[in-house]
Amino acid sequence: MKKIEAVIKPFKLDEVKAALVEIGIHGMTVSEVRGFGRQKGHTELYRGAEYVVDLLPKVKLELVVPDSIAEKAVVAIKDAAKTGHIGDGKVFVSPVEEAVRIRTGERSDAALQ
Amino acid sequence: MKKIEAVIKPFKLDEVKAALVEIGIHGMTVSEVRGFGRQKGHTELYRGAEYVVDLLPKVKLELVVPDSIAEKAVVAIKDAAKTGHIGDGKVFVSPVEEAVRIRTGERSDAALQ
Amino acid sequence: MKKIEAVIKPFKLDEVKAALVEIGIHGMTVSEVRGFGRQKGHTELYRGAEYVVDLLPKVKLELVVPDSIAEKAVVAIKDAAKTGHIGDGKVFVSPVEEAVRIRTGERSDAALQ
């Protein structure tokens, strides 16, 4: 199994989720994160003083999938999340050794369906 | 070393934590996430319009443990987090190559005690 | 490629970020988490009743780097995040098989620059 982690722009979440559902992926975990990268941060003001906030709001998706569909999922995410502008984010793939569905105790690929 | 990631129902956190402490695990990191899966989302209302919120509040646990106790930890989590109802969540296990305790610089299993 | 995850004290974030930038790392993802470990929690009060909160605010950094600079990054984090007091946190290193830059479709090390 593979774990796919994607950091994307928040407003793209709906589209990415739809793209994944379309290729048959029905489980994922989402969290709000802040990203630091090439994308320039905002300047903010407080009583006349300026400061730069360089950690920008992003959404992180985590999904564990059978090896067989990992590449398909990566491509789906990449396509759906793309705006072409800097800061679109990254997708990372890493190995997972075991998965368990808590409700049933099912393991491995069966836990993911 | 193994990294165990568990996505569970928020109100189960206390029980899971207690179960882990019982088997001698004294370190973990917790975050609030939202989960998408088989569990149906809520319908919400805004001025007469209905919409579905299909990302549900979950809690994610991350703990890195020596290989030897990984399976014990997985079972402990699985048992404590189980309600038997849909949406109980998942446990994933993946390899970790190195661990460092920042305070002391200790590495590997020693960093985890 | 390696994924480096560090759980640190929140007020150390700026210093750690600066240390990483110094060694040429320009991308990372940050999230707010709560940590459980040796560090003692706080006692809180509510209308005369005391209770202990043992999950403490921490910041988690995630960065994926080419194998070649992983160790350098670990050391940079470790040094910058250290106060010497309990609760300083941990650094974990795990394998990553693929990385994609969404904007360009670049893969592997090229996605990280």
Next chain:
Amino acid sequence: MLARLEPLRRRCAGLLALGASFAVPLLLAGAARAEDAAPTADPGHTAWVIAATGLVLMMTLPGLALFYGGLVRSKNVLNVFMQCFVGAGVVGVLWVLVGYSLAFSGSELIPGFVGDFSKAGLAGITKATTWQIIPDVGASPEFIPELIFVMFQCMFAIITPALILGAVAERMKFSAYVAFISLWLLFVYCPLAYMVWNANGWIFKAGGLDFAGGLVVHMSSGFSALALSIVLGKRTGFGKEPMPPHSVPLCMIGAGLLWAGWFGFNAGSALGANGLAASAFLNTNTATCAAVVTWALIELLHRGKATAVGAATSAVAGLVAITPACGHVTVLGALVIGAGVSLISYTAVVFLKSALGYDDSLDVFGVHGLGGLWGAVATGLFGSALVAEPPSMGAQLVLQLKGVAFAAVFAVAMTAIIALVLKAVMGLRVGIEDEDLGLDLAEHSETAYSFGTGAASFVERAPEGYG
């Protein structure tokens, strides 16, 4: 707010002149000629009572809603707001239809206990109808429009049942709550208001003092809260897991608005802008300050730290305790009442609750029930009636204890009956899954907070062009 001279209020305004210091024969003659004219409202007194009425509404909306809403968990905050808003709506309608009549009509259904329907729908009350303000000893009668008295009392009728919700927060069915407060208003609040504030009420006639509602408002709601929370049962997880306030700042805003609004409640109960109102105001503030300081000191001694929730709680406790007494005591009495209530309520909230094991979610019994009781008793100890020859301290204390005992028993018994009937008919509690999910989603299909840029994306379909 005692309507002691209510039967007099249709007498002539000419008598006004009698009490005036520069009354000369000729003016008296003029006054005599006007003897049969209807009394007219004084703009100054009216001005203060209108303003005070607005302040008392603000105590509930948003004051109490915030005070309670901040203390519950974030999944139940909107339910608290709904209990306050829809509760206000229901009471506001019932009040003009029947409630005011039951409490303040001149004729009665059960002598000494409750009025009748002679003023139902505000029958007979016009813009020109007036109501007499609380007369100070020797002062001449003065008046305000009865319509504003109707509203001033309406705001009391709105906040009193809302106080109860604190005891049943986080688990009561919304429909059952609305049904409960409707019945409670008619069968508990209106009769008690009649007994204590109507010139024909038995407690009033006996000489019991309750300037702004220690019995009618605080003991009634506090003791009912205890009864209802016991019938309802504890929250799931109560005593095992802590349920810390989701937003102490909201609670503090509420406490601040309650404090400010309570000046309308207490000083407004003079029904006029005069020395009595000023005195009630001063006692209100002084007792509250004393309560806040005392609670902080108790906390410091008991746990080593003074807390913000404690400050908010003690402010409310001080305001509760001075309510029945504020028109009857001096500044010294106010200091003692304020300090005393912190001792009593802190003890109740910390030790009594855990000893007895009931789950009064936000401590309505400890703060309002016992605070109101203490205030009513203290009125007998430190206060004096606004009449020419007030009874002795001992005699007044006996009167007060009678009233207190009756109010406690009456509130508990009636509430238990109403609650048990409703439990049988419609059920009182939400299911355990709904309790876990939170009442905001379960009962109102809403979420209080949607932070984060991505929040809006967490949604699938939007029928009917939602936007």
Next chain:
Amino acid sequence: MLARLEPLRRRCAGLLALGASFAVPLLLAGAARAEDAAPTADPGHTAWVIAATGLVLMMTLPGLALFYGGLVRSKNVLNVFMQCFVGAGVVGVLWVLVGYSLAFSGSELIPGFVGDFSKAGLAGITKATTWQIIPDVGASPEFIPELIFVMFQCMFAIITPALILGAVAERMKFSAYVAFISLWLLFVYCPLAYMVWNANGWIFKAGGLDFAGGLVVHMSSGFSALALSIVLGKRTGFGKEPMPPHSVPLCMIGAGLLWAGWFGFNAGSALGANGLAASAFLNTNTATCAAVVTWALIELLHRGKATAVGAATSAVAGLVAITPACGHVTVLGALVIGAGVSLISYTAVVFLKSALGYDDSLDVFGVHGLGGLWGAVATGLFGSALVAEPPSMGAQLVLQLKGVAFAAVFAVAMTAIIALVLKAVMGLRVGIEDEDLGLDLAEHSETAYSFGTGAASFVERAPEGYG
């Protein structure tokens, strides 16, 4: 607030005595001697109007800002606050410079339509200048300082354009908003106020009733909101993705403060503390309660759940609808008006908006435009003018419909013109990236919330010693 007897206001205060019940010849003689003296302000009436004026400011700051601010997404909440605060600043300055004069001067630029600059900069108004309060039938004239009337009206002028922002929230350029409301104040609000409330205005002279601003405040802002939101265009994503409120509690605090403050608005419009003010107060509260209960029932029937946003919305709708009627109807009329507005506004917000497809972000048209319209019509159905021989119901209804029709057309046409001119000159909308980023950052370089211990660390450099 009709200034019906405004031309009279310089007549002598001695006439006061005429209406007093114990007027004896000698006093009348005294009164006669003073016939030429300037009228003096009554402290009681003045007291209430000062307090009411403060309450009306509180409706906007922080009331309306919270009500709207809670309903938008968290990335746009500060922009809403800025529209309210800077909007208040701009209107407050313009009002004393020219606005008050255009609306309430005694001479006119366009007869029947708008005043002139004779009171610009408050020329000729001193501490001693007075303004006559709304006279009840047969009552003698009474007065308040004109300076407080200037301020009472100023608060109306502040809140009315601010109401419009709800329709254009989350996408309008801040500079364009400020320009828009400045022009709108002078070209829409001041003329309408003149027509309806100035003794020389054509609607006033025709006998149209608008006690506290159904036409001037709510229809004007509601219909203008519709026009402006159409010129501006929809929010990006409107109809596709839900945009749930970021903080319903903030919205509820706002609704509570609006409710409490509205007593100043409506009862304050009597300009005095008397039976008329009391009646306006009672009607205001009763209609609002009826609206809240009715809306909750409709929601229950339509969707199975009563919601908190619904309670807040219906409270405002009830307050809007009773505004023009509150001085003219009885309690029964208030109940019907309150219940009716919930039916009308719910229908508009749920069905009409999606049928027509405009993006009135926070339903200003459905709530204020149609609520104000219903209230103005209902004043003709259930109300009666405060004159000795009020016209028949049919005749009054025709008068009301005339006023309503004019206000709707005038507001829409003028707003469209102003909006189109500004669109050409400076542009109305922020760019799509800024809309996505949120107006707080894009227009004000600020973030509303910085929670978490680490929040402050998320920043790089702090020039000029920021701290």
Next chain:
Amino acid sequence: MLARLEPLRRRCAGLLALGASFAVPLLLAGAARAEDAAPTADPGHTAWVIAATGLVLMMTLPGLALFYGGLVRSKNVLNVFMQCFVGAGVVGVLWVLVGYSLAFSGSELIPGFVGDFSKAGLAGITKATTWQIIPDVGASPEFIPELIFVMFQCMFAIITPALILGAVAERMKFSAYVAFISLWLLFVYCPLAYMVWNANGWIFKAGGLDFAGGLVVHMSSGFSALALSIVLGKRTGFGKEPMPPHSVPLCMIGAGLLWAGWFGFNAGSALGANGLAASAFLNTNTATCAAVVTWALIELLHRGKATAVGAATSAVAGLVAITPACGHVTVLGALVIGAGVSLISYTAVVFLKSALGYDDSLDVFGVHGLGGLWGAVATGLFGSALVAEPPSMGAQLVLQLKGVAFAAVFAVAMTAIIALVLKAVMGLRVGIEDEDLGLDLAEHSETAYSFGTGAASFVERAPEGYG
């Protein structure tokens, strides 16, 4: 609020008739007969002052608590609330015990500088005792109950030390704060109030004008804030890391409530409901609006964006600056004062603070210290005393400058002494770990916010049946 005619207040109310326009011989005769009677309170004036007093409490609780609480980091917000609540409690008790007497007694400990204990515990003040309102030129004396004057002044005494907390937020020990404001009240506030507002105070007698507290409230707190923040030292990280407000919406709610409440503060300082109060109200609103608009323009020019924190700050600055002047200037003066204060305070906050390098956390010195100073000087430039023959502008300006210079030196010196004594005795700052952890946890064992379903699970044991 000058008590200029305080010595007169026991004279007869009969003189009232003298100023009335229809005074006929017979009435005068009646008046004469009553010459020795105690003056009675006017209900209208009393109504406004009671309402105003409630408004001023609302400025602190919750107004100021929100304004400051929103600006600090989320780990310190409850500490700010506690400083406001417990501060109010302590001052409220001290005020009735000794504070009022020190400031407003008729006899004195140090002639011209401070009163004595003759009114300690409110000795001699009953419901019937009255206080004279500010007389307009040629007006007859009018009265309110002294008890409400005691409370009106109490609310001033509550807010003034609370203003200081903004300078020391996020690092001062709670116990030291409480000790500090207790001493400050007695040794700084009461004497200054005596000097400026008591008929025997030297600044009052010299003819210095300070209508509602530019010197007594704002300069005193602002200059003391500067001194205390310097003695206390900077926050850890100040100047290196930004410390952005954790909730700008809370700050904006606070600013709105301050604005609304300030009408009680300023217009209430007339102590009556009359043209003077109306004028003070109008000037207050106008100056504030001018300040908001000006600040936004300055920001636009300096940084390209107008900010919400700027709007809130400038509203407060405008309110501060008009405070001493509001009863003495015309609308034009108010506009200039409002525009001027934004220039001054913006400069101070942005350039002066970073130039001098002190850490006045929330800019109490820049806003209140310099705003109050500007207002007091501007009163000399644009205002005129409420006496028959006011001094020339030059002469008044000199008087004002004297007062300003004295207040600045007195506040700084006394504060430095108190602070240094407390530093030696008990220490002023929390430890650096506690500062890092946040004062809410460190000083009060509480957390402001617990969001998320899982929040309540983050806890281990609950002794004593916590729930």
